[in-house]
Amino acid sequence: MTVVVQLLLCLWCVVVVAVAAESSSPVAGERQRQQQLWVFGDSYADTGNLGNLGRELTHAWYDPYGRTFPRHPTGRFSDGRVLTDFVECPYTPLAN
Template sequence: MVRPSSLFLVFFLHVVLVSSCTTSTEVRSEHSRNHVAFFIFGDSFFDAGNNNYINTTTLDQANFWPYGETYFKFPTGRFADGRLISDFIAEYAKLPLIPPFLQPGNNQYYYGVNFASVGAGALVETFQGAVRAFHITEKLRTMLYMLSLSIAFANYDDDLHHILV
């Protein structure tokens, strides 16, 4: 059984590390512009398909039926029949579905990226040997790089104090 402290840690990391970068700066085209980028961390509750691209067992993947059959009409890699919590948050923020980081050909990070992976944990020891999930240190390093790309794509000033993380 999952300890409440583990669930709290996953939820806390998701809330704190989901980086909704928003700012309202003057752009060169005479109008203000808001930009939101959604960076998602977590485990199977938030995995949008990263584990489909990790060399692991089928128990740790959701790229087959019945996953996705009701809402998407095909398996998406989400461990749900429909959308995930992060999909609803993206919809509320008027963003498209946020793609998995490991999805081949995914090089559009303007709206963010999903780093969640089944079996992921805050500690490297989490599910050690059971799942090849990329761990929080890897995710944070990559997320900082993606955040810098998102800032660059949004034509932000170099003033990072405008960014809410």
């Protein structure tokens, strides 16, 4: 497939998922509490799941990682909050 066809196919899939999500949403004016935020780690979402393999396999559990937020190593290679942390903030009022 050419690049253009691949991009159009990807765009079509995004539109289908968006329409399906909108059609399954609750009645207008009714809010539903979100139970989960699924994030698949990439350069914008450092989920810190590498630590599940064992702390000895990664340096992310030791200083200097996580020194600025939340002031101790978190298993993430980022030093602080990432994009997905800001996305989930409005949905977790106790963490704010």
